Amino acid sequence: MRAFITGGTGFVGRNAVAKLLKEDVEVYVNYRGKPQDIKNRNVKWIKVDLENEEELKKVLLENEIDVFVNLIGIIKEKGEQTFKKLHYEYPFRFIQVSQSIGVKRYVQMSALGAGDDGNGLSSQFLHQ
Helix, strand or coil, rough: EEEEECCCCCHHHHHHHHHHEEEECCCEECCCCHHHHHHEEEEEECCCCCCHHHHHHHHHCCCCCCCCECCCCCCCCCEEHHHHHHHHHHHHHHHHHHHHHHHCCCCCCCCCCCCCCCCCCCHHCCCC
16 A cells, blocks of 8 residues: 655654554655655655645656545644645645545544634634
8 A cells, every 4th residue: 555645744644654654554755844854764755746736646646646644734823834725725635636536545634623612723713
């Protein structure tokens, strides 16, 4: 099995990548930083513009990806990293691309948070 992971360098992502590698999954991780900052040599590191659907499709098809795992999440907006972009627009795009090229499974996890009192970040985002 081959898995493409976004958010694979974050806290949850690093643990997910380690678990998948133990299960003998071929892991492809998208990254934003510099390649020299990336230490795990068992991972196939790919730098792809996540806003470019055609580039994303090409990477998924060329690497015969079976599972797309989106672990991108923020708990605080900063510059261009907004809740709307990372928690709505990106997942919507990733699902559309995955479906259009026949990726077998899509896994989504968010860090938006929720609170029973209605004061969680998800509530704030939904009411903006």
